[in-house]
Amino acid sequence: METPRAAGRYRIDRLLGSGGFAAVWLGHDSELDAPVAIKILADHWAQREDLRERFVQEARLLRSVDSHRLVQVFDIGELPDGRPYFVMSYADRGTLEELLAAGPLPLNDALHLAREIARGVEALHAHGVVHRDLKPSNVLIRSTDGADRIMIADLGIARTDDRLSSLTLPAGSPGYMAPEQAQIDGAPDRRSDVYGLGALTYHMLTGEPPAERRRVPSEVRPTVPHNIDSVVQRALEPDRELRWPSAHDFAQALSQTLGRVDTDPLPHTRPVPKRHRWRKGRLLWTAGGALAALLLVTGGTVWAIAGDDERANHAPAAPRKEHGASMGDPNGRWLRTDRGIPPQYRRLIVRAGTWCEIPGLSPALIAAMLKTESNFDPDLSDPKADEYGIARWTPSVLSRWQPGGSNNPAPRPADITPELSVPAMGRFLCSLGRQIETVPGDPALNLAGLYRSGVEKVKKSGGVPPAYRPYTQKVDQYLKIYRPS
Template sequence: MDKPSAAGRYRIDRLLGTGGFASVWLGHDPELDSPVAIKILGEHWTLRTDVRERFVREARLLRRADSHRVVQVFDIGELPDGRPYFVMSYADRGTLAERLADGPLPLNEAVRTAREIILGVAELHELGVVHRDLKPSNVLLRSATGGGERLMISDLGIARTEDHLSSLTLPAGSPGYMSPEQTQVDGAPDRRSDVYGLGALTYHLLTGKPPASPARPPSELRPGVPARVDAAVLRALEPDREKRWQSAAAFEAALSEVASDIDTDPLPDAPPAAPPPSRRRSWTKRRVTLAAGAGATVAAMAAAGAVWALTGGGDAEQGRADDRWLRADSDIPAQYRDLIVRAGTWCEMRGLSPALIAAMLKAESGFDPHLADPAKNEYGIARWTPSVLVFWQPGGLNNPEPKPQQITPELSIPAMGRFLCYWGKDLKNVPGDPALNLAATYRSSSKTIVKAGGVPARFKPYTDKVHQYLETYRPH
């Protein structure tokens, strides 16, 4: 494939990917000084009028959507050799398929991601567009302001508007994600076919793989998935479309209702049973909804794990079990050891450990749960900014932004594990000590560490302290 040097005013830098009908290139808009993605029809399809029309129709459908949840098209044109192209948003964080290559997402993140995708498809449906090819590689990830991330639905190459769905349809879609009616000639797929695709996508997010046929409950592959999430996803995957959710909006509403059943702290081992009511502290200000059902024991961090840690609920045997993670004769406060172990083992990641969490807490606050630094808007033992912590607290954005006095160790410490497990995935090719790269990410961003190729000089004093404490807290 010959690399074109430009498409209109846009410089073409390198190939991003190819498909059956087109290639996508990384380009640069010199007028706006901004990266763009440029989709160009394959040379061998240039003279096929039907394929050419479908290519241009995709650009027009994407333009009509005009949504931050759908890839946006800015321009359209034709190369000197006659091939059409269109210019669209560049997804600098790759695809959801690449993200899932590392395994399933944490439960709360999986449901939140699914809901965002479903809302994007619902917006397409409002415009009368049925996607027909929903799968992880067609969900793009792009950096957002403030260090966040945005999801964008892409590739409307086989999408149809509802006024054309009544015409003859041939089998189309991707195995594992396409509804039964999409496998049939003239199966007349409609919005409910996309609901099936959304169900398969959600299943993949939860379990790390697309559903088999018939689909087993996600909880059989991923213990801790609440029963109500199982039910919502399995209804989306009903072979009979009359029994499915009848719209994407209805599926999203069902997941929204059960979102609070999932805490953002699915740790390897379930916490022990909560102590008797007389030993519990009041959590009225935390607004953390407890998970229901035996399968959701892990999700009860705020009620069981946190209360148990506060009251010293374990016995001496539990304390000895923690010794394999943290030195017993260190200055780590006993009441925080369980929280630290849980945060440091929240996921399997190079560099992440309970000793790292403890070292960071020592460097951040000296284990002071009452730290308040209004000038920097940082509070608590882990120096969280409330507007950032809201994304990493149990329930995420389903719960309100915590006030400074609500930023307790029980809230702050597990959030560190969630934060590092999420952003740490960006660091896998960064040289240097992976633990210190994670620590620097906590003080800055993964993008900063990747760009610098390790810990930037301005964060060295912090990571030097972390390194010193890390050596102290690691068990012999």
């Protein structure tokens, strides 16, 4: 990706992160002598009027709410080549996702942070906006006046009051999205965001997002009081009529628990590194630098399942390296750290391997498949097979598992990034893998065989089809190498 020199009056210094639809750059406002984040629509989407309008609408929504608990938009414009961009506050302290990489937060800190996020969502709701994609990577942290504050970002799939009654497609991020968001015309409303707030709070308290068959927080972490269990569990009710009716009500319920909880030392978890630690209501960040300012429209943002196609001989694709992905799984919880998995892909691999809870799926399986598919080569190109990149996606097949699904055109081979294609593996396996759960054999290898052959072939063969067993044997070898001891 060529670095643009400037966006209007803003100098562009370096890439912070990129996704399927946009990239975020660290910029500098020469007039105010301050760092900014600049989000630029990808060039191959800039000709799509509907996507341009969606991109600009995100900036308008952020600007209209204008809360310090949301990323704030300062400016908007177009590059000389016609690509739209907008300029926002820069989150120099990183994301909640990075903060949670070390495990659960101290109880008081988790509750204070959850309440602040809820108040940010409350500000959105007061302006008639439903976020629909609350997750750790969409909560940013910025240092201000000697303290740190959260900012909610990425309104790329948000809906406003005037659109809530129109047809909705499945959208959100598994683990944090309400059940109605997985349905066509599920009519998500403010209570869908209440579910997202409950999922974020659950993750901060327990160190993991809620699973389908979840335990209450106190079962995962015995020091969580039962009154907090009830607050979080009500937010996570599958039936939205039983949830807290609003973000305000959820925030109020959390406020009633604050001050009654002693911060525990988390004796059953690994210590939280000094680099990520909340203390007395603020985050201490001792390392210089930091990751990005803004949430991208990446794989994992929009979940539109288009059906049950077989991949047949189609495989995945991906290319360039994710900036800063070495933050993923630093302590080797999911993957061995001494077996040659490129660090820049670890976070993507963990994301894909924990997309849902189904037998056989794990980050180690995703890593083993990527090793077998391409030897982690982001630039792999096999035009004869129409397969490209780190995961060997065929563009026409990837189009069904990319953000927005088949509503967006198939990506060009050169545009199939690891950020796009590796999370798509998680979506693919989670969606179609449920259809082969009862097939005999090793569940992980059945998923690998599914990835190469399709649902019907795995069912018909009663496991991995014979033609794909050499492939799954290689996957099995690497799976044993990459699994943590």
